[in-house]
Amino acid sequence: MLRIGTRGSALALWQAEWVKQALMQASPDLQVALSIIKTKGDKILDVPLAQVGGKGLFVKEIEDRLLDGAIDVAVHSMKDMPAQIPPGLCIGAIPAREAPFDVLVSNTAMSLTDMPSNGRIGTSSLRRAAQLKHLRPDIEVVSLRGNLDTRIRKLTTENLDGILVAAAGMIRLGMADRITERLDPVRFLPAIGQGALAIEIRADDPQTRACVEPLNDPASQICVLAERAFLDRLEGGCQVPIAGHARIVADQVHMDGLVASLDGKTLIRRSVSGPPEQAEALGVQLAETLLANGADVILKELKAHADAQQR
Template structure:
């Protein structure tokens, strides 16, 4: 009997291919009767590289075209970075598995290997993320935030070609690419709260596809799923896409599930942050309650101003 083939949809960057190949290898090891192929799909976020992400508009900049291929049955499953996933999943699709999370934090890579507090006054910091820029400005209003687009390799090159003093990247991507020696500083969550789902992968499938669900079932890490779904419930209640200054990070310990959430003005002047703890079985409810607490503090006004500015 010929081996069955499963097609995995992915973006074409080196990091995306690393992630897709990791999933491919895991499937092939646990299902030796299957052949796994990759299908590289260009997304809107990959095509528009000369505009800051916040100005490109819309949610799902790095997933929409891949999700369309999944719905059209051109691929059998998709591998995304969880932090790129919009709060809402399209009808007909679902999160099939969330593998064990990698490092969730952000890292600073500075040209002269100086940590954040030693960078010169007016230092130029490159980042594609409003979340990162807002939190940097909250700590150091003197920083100049420079929009930084492109894949990981391109952004590392721009540290020198764009006369930047430092750049901020997701630690997980840097580590997955074997570039740990480039890291100047892992940024503490009190300085830089991570993006929702950062460090985790999302394996997306059709929600009425038991065959594929069974194939990837063993890749799901229940603890990571509980933690990340709580973060995503927080994001969903705030109706946020990946290009707004919203951050959240949860963890499970002896006290249960603890979730920290943040909403910040783009210039860092208004930073609203709270923490909630409760039973891990209620992680999603805790996410909603945390979002509602921030909305009561005025988070909705911050997000409304941001959305208004984005459309002007």
Template sequence: MTKPDLIIGTRASQLALWQAEWTATALRRAWPGLRVELLPLTTTGDRILDVPLAKLGGKGLFVKEIEEALLDGRADLAVHSMKDVPSQLPAGLALVCIPQREDPGDALVTRDGRRLADLPAGARLGTSALRRQAQLLHSRPDLHIVPLRGNVETRLRKLEEQALDGIILAAAGLKRLGLAERISEFLAPELCLPAIGQGALGLECRSDDERVQRLLAPLHHPATAIAVAAERAFLVRLEGGCQVPLAAHGSLCGDLLELDGLVASCDGRELLRGRRRVSKALAEQAGRELAEELLARGARRLLVAAGGPGETP
């Protein structure tokens, strides 16, 4: 059997496989004749579904086994959802390509098509993201948040099985799986600011693998990469992850970057938001400065209360 030119490591969920196959198709289109195969892997985050992510230790749970496959040579390329990628990468690996972003926002799925404002007092809403929980409770403190983990199909099934009034999912995942018709409402960023990197893919390879980096070059989308870099700079300065309720979203309009950031208490009673509008050349600086602004306004206290870092360097 002929060895493939490129092996893509990916999580084994339906959405992750869709994302990896999309990448493979884009590579074959850019490089006709390129032989690409997928290597599905089960990560720790996929195996442990009965514990909230905040208690498991953060984002690396969804990438660790895939990065190990890169480092030991079983895979040449990893395709991640950017919102799952920790701010620090293992030595020897690099994020070298960020393709064009899908819808970065969150979506409400209800059993009867009702929108958030139409849900009854005390409605049971499924999500395990502290970021979503905090923002939803800020606007609707009457809601009862039900922990909900698993892939997209599992969460949609639990909506029915647990008789939930609704669940919150990333709009990008529903769209990529052809399930956009299930969306009852696209949540505006003013109501629920997206997760850092949400809707974007991150293509990771060995930092010294110039062949793979050259193959990936046609898939890179500079505007998305700049926006995501600003969001991740915000994350790095706050030393955040799944354990704390924080969010950021950057968007480019010409040469200008607009970046919104948020830190909240887990119960949604306190919520700090800020915005920066700068030249795209200052994207990462804007992320750090926005984080500093929120820290000065009290974000450190909220992060500590949520189980995040204390004093930061």
């Protein structure tokens, strides 16, 4: 019996069930069960994510269960994963990535460009908020927490003109028809690992590793590893507006990355390209370029701001 740990939201359960079915298809004799685990991020819903703590809010309790042997596999949204994985754990597979971009869901406008001045848009992400303020400083950004179903419901109950969410969740939950505008990554960069799943296992568990390896997609793995190396070098968490998007074009990895100030007035963005076998080195190179062009100042200011909030 292989035990999969997952959060209990509709999206998390969809992702875990998808992994379960894929594992059983790859190994027809394998028995797989789901174990629902509540995380800190699931329990604290009335405080903005950036004020609750860094990355790991939606994974730590699941990783603890993986380490103590209560489960054999953890399924996470890759964008929730800290750059550093706890000793004893590793990512066993990264399945084929769903659409990595952000989307606008609105009842009043067909696009961000059409959104009226002083319109109200909800998001739980500092990254989305900073890029939105940069593009449309006349729009009010409203802090929005809760799972995807809750955020879509709040579009009406909170009198919002729109919400910004990940395309992948909308597609996976069969709500692609609710998408008003798909935000091109050239214009609006997604989160590190957005759209990808992380199948996490114990590093000393070769039997489980053999079970999950058939689910790995090499192209998705290359791109996600480049993005995570970028995040690791910047030491980024959810208190920092960091974005990155890697893709493979003509046998080359192309990656865009940015660091923004909270108010969106300063947005530092650069790109890098190179061979897939150097994916992680390219991510580090891109981070170094951003740091050398002013991102270091922004990151220091944001860290001081976050430390002051937590005192």
